Amino acid sequence: MRELAEHIEEKLDLVEKAISLSTDKGAEYAEARLQLNLSKEMLLQNGQLLPPNITMNFGMGIRVLLNGILGFSSTTNLDEKSISEAVNSACKSAMVSSALTSEKIKFGKERSHRDSIVIFGSRPFDDIDDSEKINFMSEIDKTILSSASKEIKVVNRMVEYTEHWVFKAVGNSDGSLIKTYLTRAELRSFSAFNYNGYLEQDLFQRGITGGWNDLEEINFIEKLHDRTSSLCKVIMHGKSPPSGSIDVVMGGEVVGIAVHESCGHPYEADRILGREAAQAGESFMRREYLGERISCEEVNVIDDPTFEKSFGFYLYDDECVKARPRYLIKNGIVNEFLHNRHTANVFDTESNAAARAALFSREPIIRMSTTFIAPGEHTLDELLENVRRGILIETFGEWNIDDRRFNMRIVGREAYMIRNGKIVHPVKRPVIEVTSLAFYKSIDAVGKNLVFMSGHCGKGDPAQIVPVWFGGPYIRLRRVRLGGV
Amino acid sequence: MAYEELAYIMLSYLGQKNVDEAVVIINEKTTRQIRFSNNVIMLHAIYNEVTVDVMFIKDNRMMVSSFNVADPKIVKKGIDNLIYLHAKVKPLEKYRPLPDKIGKYPEVSGGFDKSIVEVDPERLVDYIDVCIGSALEHGARRVAGTLYCSYWKKHLTATNGVSVNDCGTHINLDVRAFVKKRQTGHYFTCARRLSDFRPGKAGREAGIISSMSDEVIKGKPGKYRVLLGKSAIGSLMNMFAYAISAFSVLSGQSFLKEKIGETVGPEILNVSDKPLSEGYLGARKFDDDGIPVSNHVLIENGMLKTYVHNRVTAAQFDTETTAHAGWITPMPWHLEISSGEHSDEELLEEVRDGLFVNNVTYIRFHNYIKGDFSAIVRDGVYAIEDGEIVGRVKGLRMDSNLLEILKNVRAIGKDSEQIFHWWMEFNVPVTAPKIVVDDVGFSVATM
Structure with missing residues (x-):
């Protein structure tokens, strides 16, 4: 399979060609992405191998910023004539749309890079x-x-x-x-x-x-x-969950889904600006929250594309901006949002390299990578010992969240009752329905050991699924009311 | 290279590999997309795609693959990999071979409109202008959405001698109207012909739904009688589409398992799959095995009649294919809920005291086998008292069971429409009116 890289090397001149054709046509910014994705999926159903599926996507996506509008075109035909047509399509699309816009898109200036990454x-x-x-x-x-x-x-x-x-x-x-x-x-x-x-x-x-x-x-x-x-x-010994206000200790998988949904997504600057409003939705987060305390000093939520071996790993985003860890919440304070070149310019900052495209035929949009709560100082025993009445939720089953990423629900799968600092018996399906702000406000302690799970984050239209990691250590929340019908 | 030629080359290549049977489908699709938010266009894109889908059976082992690649050399390399892998796959216990004789392919009218192929991009921009203007005129302050305009050609060639073409056009607009951050409405217009496309109506409906009441009511958990809007029905029926697939039943992921012949809804509930209806989004001539499609009744007077099958699932259920391949997962082509007799006013009166829920998103099952799920309700959630909308309800989450929702259908509207939007997670188009359902569970955030 590694030899498939030759197909990229063979067609590399088309990247430069597409960019120069675009700028010749007046594009203020042009970007060309030659991309080959190959996936091999194998599935055992009750011990039997089902037909494996190989999926391959290979082509070029061209994006231009012209007259303050983004034009995008993609093609599977990788010859000079087709690329020239694709450039024309992208530029013409932007031009005809510029009549219906009062808000011109601008990209901030970023450093240029030339690099190769092989893993x-x-x-x-x-x-x-x-x-x-x-x-x-x-x-x-x-x-x-x-x-x-x-x-x-x-x-x-x-x-x-x-x-x-x-x-x-x-x-x-x-x-x-x-x-x-x-x-x-x-x-x-x-x-x-x-x-x-x-x-x-x-x-x-x-x-x-x-x-x-x-x-x-x-x-x-x-x-x-x-x-x-x-x-x-x-399953065999679990009892019904308790009611009323109790403390909750969450395991790393549960922490992961919670921060992905309630911190990662709402901190995507395109959501904040309403650009995803028609589909995935907007965000409860606002520019004015930057610098505001929403959690305790011990809470740091990081989105880090450069985390080695992580499922969503990358060193440069698809706008060629160099990646770095993004501290979304730093010491309990809202610190930064996830940006591409466009939103960074609107927020008067620099891109933090969050633009990713799933395939050649998709535009780069703001995405997470590895989102997690950074480890704190407590062992699990220390987190449990101050809990008089609570539950420990190790894993979750169902989850969802509203489109402003404010009202989330997590149903526990492996969960236990805690009394006076000790785990006393299993609990079946505790339901947490909590607002994002209440969630972060309730955290009072963070554990030591990190756990990550992989996921496939969906966003955009056409929908783009990108690989991500999310996780964290154990955390403790105080006085949470369990929910459900 | 002509796509018929590409298909022929691939089929010949598979023949050299001594496969028992094979199907090659070439899809050529051009899609124009315009996205807008905050009342202005943000992106105008064109996607030109050629997809080569391949299925073969060799020594009773089935392999499938999809190549969004135009270069035959790369596709052949992928096929080589599949040939190598096939020996490791457990043979199919049984499957129905590709038929020797194929019946006449149906003529489905209204699926292709030359004026969509030739539409001026500026006219598409005008449609968006009309949609935004209409939404603003009817109560919205901000409007966001996406317009898709596409045409496609499909060529299928198989080792049983089938060589058949189909083509189609689509134009869809999905629009969301905002009054305030949490006060939204949603609507859509989707068609195969430009003359059936209604951007003004989509904007108007989204605007009206977003602004039905300024009164805010805090949601309370419990069970409600609910008027489901068409956007909501599109989302929920896509979960039904997955559950009615025989593959989902065999995988233990369907709440319809062992329900054939049983009552899953009231007498008034009739659900069909209608790939032959004129102008339907899901209309087509043949499935992925090249077998002519036909209309099927899935629920008749509340009774579940059949799952949808491909050749493999049909053999496992000891029945015939219903021409719904998907080689691995058969799916319905276009679901239709038969219209009832109630006007919109009568449906509100039927609810009397309850809720109107216009859209349902993020449907997540905590038990596929039973059908238990929770979901986000949005884009118009209103309280109904004495048959009238009295306020906008905030904070509710649907916490229910899909089988119970089917069983508890109480009244069906008469005003049907084609539904297709972003939150229909299996992309199965639906034609349905609004529907009233009893005892739908809702929960709320506790802090």
């Missing part, structure tokens, strides 16, 4: 025979069965392995050219259980950027064994 790991995926991958999936499948209690029927099992190859070259009219060749992989297991008519399910997913060696380091099987055994105990 295939010490054991690239094309060095591993597919038989080995399938055998590994079978081991995962067997682990679901062997970890479940005998009294519980495992009614459905799915194990999915996905390998993503990304080869791309992005250039722009600032003189930047960034080549990135890398692989990502993800393991997902889904299991459904029936215990005397009580139905429960679990989804476990972990992903990396790197090679097979990095995937092995996850210890997926051991972790799956532990969580399945624990969940079975909850």
Whole structure:
């Protein structure tokens, strides 16, 4: 597979060509992205391998800023004539639309870069025979069965392995050219259980950027064994959740989904400006919140594309801006938003490299990468010891959030009752329905050990799914009211 | 290279690999998209895509792949990889082979409109102007949305000798009107013909829905009688579309498992799949196996009649394909809920005391098998008292069960419309009127 990079190298001159044609036509900014994405998906359903699916996308996306409007065009035909037509389409589209705009888009000035990034790991995926991958999936499948209690029927099992190859070259009219060749992989297991008519399910997913060696380091099987055994105990012995105001200790997976939804998304500056209003929605967050305290000193929420081996890893965004960790909340204070070149200019700041495009045929939009609460100083025992009456939620099942990212709901899956600092029994499906501001205000302590899970974040129109990580350590929230109908 | 030629090259290449059967589909699609927010256009894009979809069966093992690539050399490389992988796949226990004889392909009228292919981009910009103006005139202060205008050609070639073409046009506009941050409305217009496209109506409806009442009422948890708007029905019926797929049933992810022949709704509930209806968004000639499609009744007088099948799921259920391939996942083409007899006023009267929910988004299941889910309600959530809208309700989240929603359908409107918008998560178009449902659960944030 690695040789697919040759297709990028062969056509590299088309990137420069598209940019120069665009600027010749008057584009204030032009960007061309030659991109090849190849995904291989293999799925075991109840132990049987379903037909693997290979998906490949290869073409060029051209984006221009002309007359204050963004024009975009994409094509799978990679010859000079087709690229010239695509440039014409992008420029003409921008020009005809400029009549209906009073608000001209402007891009801020950023430094130009020329760089190449290659990440295939010490054991690239094309060095591993597919038989080995399938055998590994079978081991995962067997682990679901062997970890479940005998009294519980495992009614459905799915194990999915996905390998993503990304080869791309992005250039722009600032003189930047960034080549990135890398692989990502993800393991997902889904299991459904029936215990005397009580139905429960679990989804476990972990992903990396790197090679097979990095995937092995996850210890997926051991972790799956532990969580399945624990969940079975909850299924068999779990009691109804308590009511009223209680303390909540959240595990890293739950923290991850909470910060992704209630901090990452609402801090996307395009949402704040209303650019995503028609679909994914807007944001409760406003410019005036910058510098305001919304949580305790110990809370730092970071979105870091440069986190090594993370599923959403990158060193330059698709506008060729160099990536860095973004401190969305710093010491409990709203610190910065996620920006591309356009929103950075509106907010009178610099882009922090959040522009990502899922495929060649999609425009770069503001996205998260690895979003997490930075580790604090407490052990789990220390977090529990001051809880008189509360629950510990290790994993979640269902979640959703409103389109302003203000009112979120998380249903716990593996959860326990805490009394006087001790875990006393499992709890079934506690429901947390809380506003984003109340969530951060309630946190009073942050644990030490980081946990990350992989995810596929959807946004944009046409929808773009990009790989992300989210996670955190254990955190403690004070006086939370559990919800539900 | 002509796309028929590309398909032929790929099929010949698969023949050299000694496959038992194969299908190659070439999709050529040009889409123009204009996105606007805060009443102004932000992006105007054109997507030119050629997709080569390949399925083959060799030694009873099925493989599928999709290449959004124009270069045959790269597609062949992908096929080589699939051929290598196929030996590791467990053979299909059973499947129906591609049929030797194919019946006549249906003629579906109203699916292609030359005026969409040739539409002047400036006219599309004018449509947006009309939509925004109409929404502002009817109560909105800000308007956002997306217009898509596309035409596509499809060529399918298979080893059973089938070689068939289809083509179509679509024009869709999805619009969201804002009065305040949390006071919004949503509507849409979608058509296969330019003459059926109604940007002014979409803007007007979104504007009206956004501004039905300024009174704010804090939501309380509980069960309500609910008038579901068309946007909401589009979202919910897409979850039904997934559940009616025989693949979802076999995967243990459908609340309709073992419900064939059972009552899943009241007598007034009739749901069909209608790929042959004139001008329907999902209308087409054939499925991904090249088998002619036909209309199917899915729920008749409240009783579930059939799942939708491809050749593989049909064999597993010991029945015939319903021509809904998707090679792996069969899906309905265009769902239609039969219209009832109630006007909009009568539907409000039928609710008497309850809620109007215009749109449902972020539907997330915590139990696929039972159909338990929660979802965000938005773009017009109003309290109804004595059959009249009395205030805008904030803070509610739908916390319910999809099977119960079907069972609790109480009244069906008579004003049907094609529905298609961003939150219909499986992209299955729906034709439906507004519907009243009893006992829909809602929760609220507790802090």
